[in-house]
Amino acid sequence: MELPPVPPPEMLHRFGAASLRPGQRAAYEALAANRDVLVILPTGGGKSLCYQLPAACGAAPAVVVSPLVALMKDQVDVLRRRGIAAAQLSGAVSAADRERAWAALEGGALTVLYVAPEALVAPATLRRLARVGLRLLAIDEAHCISEWGESFRPSYLRLGDVRRALSSPPTIALTATATPRTARDIVARLGLCDPVTVAGGFDRANLHLHVRPVASDADRHARLLALGRAAPGATIAYASSRRETERLAGAFRRIGVAASPFHAGMSTDERALLQDKFQENRIRIIVATNAFGMGVDKPDVRLVLHAAPPRTLEAYYQEAGRGGRDGAVADCVMFLGPNDLARDRAHIAAARVTPALLTRLVALLSAQTAPRRADLTEAAATARGPRPRGRIARRVGGAPAAERGRGARPIRRNRGAPATRQRVAPRVRSHDHAG
Numbered sequence: 001m002e003l004p005p006v007p008p009p010e011m012l013h014r015f016g017a018a019s020l021r022p023g024q025r026a027a028y029e030a031l032a033a034n035r036d037v038l039v040i041l042p043t044g045g046g047k048s049l050c051y052q053l054p055a056a057c058g059a060a061p062a063v064v065v066s067p068l069v070a071l072m073k074d075q076v077d078v079l080r081r082r083g084i085a086a087a088q089l090s091g092a093v094s095a096a097d098r099e100r101a102w103a104a105l106e107g108g109a110l111t112v113l114y115v116a117p118e119a120l121v122a123p124a125t126l127r128r129l130a131r132v133g134l135r136l137l138a139i140d141e142a143h144c145i146s147e148w149g150e151s152f153r154p155s156y157l158r159l160g161d162v163r164r165a166l167s168s169p170p171t172i173a174l175t176a177t178a179t180p181r182t183a184r185d186i187v188a189r190l191g192l193c194d195p196v197t198v199a200g201g202f203d204r205a206n207l208h209l210h211v212r213p214v215a216s217d218a219d220r221h222a223r224l225l226a227l228g229r230a231a232p233g234a235t236i237a238y239a240s241s242r243r244e245t246e247r248l249a250g251a252f253r254r255i256g257v258a259a260s261p262f263h264a265g266m267s268t269d270e271r272a273l274l275q276d277k278f279q280e281n282r283i284r285i286i287v288a289t290n291a292f293g294m295g296v297d298k299p300d301v302r303l304v305l306h307a308a309p310p311r312t313l314e315a316y317y318q319e320a321g322r323g324g325r326d327g328a329v330a331d332c333v334m335f336l337g338p339n340d341l342a343r344d345r346a347h348i349a350a351a352r353v354t355p356a357l358l359t360r361l362v363a364l365l366s367a368q369t370a371p372r373r374a375d376l377t378e379a380a381a382t383a384r385g386p387r388p389r390g391r392i393a394r395r396v397g398g399a400p401a402a403e404r405g406r407g408a409r410p411i412r413r414n415r416g417a418p419a420t421r422q423r424v425a426p427r428v429r430s431h432d433h434a435g
Contacts (some may be wrong), residue, residue: 043321051138148186233302
């Protein structure tokens with residue numbers, strides 16, 4: 001079935017839309033013309049419709065690469081409620097459910113298949129998808145290819161090879177944040193052919209942004225609890241560590257507010273259950289690390305709280321953008337303490353890899369005898385200099401971004417170097433600082 005140049009009104013109605021926004025329309029028309037597309041739209045800008053609608057209108061089967069199980073589950077559930085056949089392949093579903101998804105896809109009964117990047121790059125998966133033949137490949141959170149790829153999802157770096165193995169189907173890559181350099185990197189790594197770039201404005205007038213100075217941590221927590229309790233609807237509160245999410249969620253519960261922590265230390269089943277409860281308003285406040293929120297489509301979040309500033313403007317934009325997706329007013333309140341910025345500067349300085357450290361590590365690794373772990377730790381400490389004080393966690397190696405502190409930059413390897421996952425130094429942690 002060919003993709004019609006204009007989506008049928010009845011299909012728009014199924015998605016709850018009377019018309020398309022300008023960016024959505026441009027993306028649809030490009031795919032209808034068999035063009036690759038790079039979509040850069042703000043959080044809440046309707047990116048998911050840019051691939052769901054074409055798939056439902058004829059560009060099926062469509063495979064959507066999604067970085068988080070929570071995102072896949074949420075969107076599969078939404079599509080099924082709209083009468084569109086959808087399924088997911090990830091470690092969160094049983095072997096029986098995966099085989100049912102394959103049977104539906106191979107039998108022509110599945111419209112959208114969400115796939116974790118690790119599952120997509122598996123040779124067996126590629127062989128089966130190649131036999132089916134894709135009409136559309138959608139890559140969500142495409143900035144993971146360039147900005148987070150090496151440590152957040154290493155498999156994202158292989159998506160260009162995956163695309164070629166699948167005979168380069170029409171491809172749409174989507175992200176909320178991409179600098180011009182990142183956008184060029186996405187296009188190059190995926191091998192997109194003269195793509196249409198759809199970029200929307202980043203101003204969302206319905207989000208009211210506030211910064212509230214606080215005198216101390218006690219003042220911070222008291223004011224955060226007061227705002228959360230008084231909020232008129234669903235609330236997301238972001239904290240900087242797992243321990244802090246547990247503490248704040250417990251404080252909310254003690255004052256009678258239905259709240260729960262959410263972080264990467266929980267099991268997949270626990271996180272899925274909490275997301276369901278939040279979507280169904282059985283939990284009013286989620287207290288989360290940056291492990292929560294990416295791709296979560298809850299339209300009626302009325303308040304987004306930041307207990308402390310995120311380490312990057314991009315992180316703040318992504319997280320604050322969880323509010324007000326229904327177009328109604330949402331408040332985004334960030335608390336700023338007297339030591340917050342100094343602490344973040346210390347974290348950034350601690351994560352910096354110096355030439356002296358790299359030279360020392362190369363010398364040790366080049367020795368004929370494998371270096372002792374203690375020697376390597378001593379070398380790293382000597383090269384770094386005095387250890388900054390504060391709640392600093394450092395790791396050498398490829399840890400998921402959701403497991404690191406906010407804004408920590410990955411140690412990027414040379415593109416020509418082998419992609420080894422061997423740990424070269426012990427992990428040193430002073431506190432559980434990340435989600």
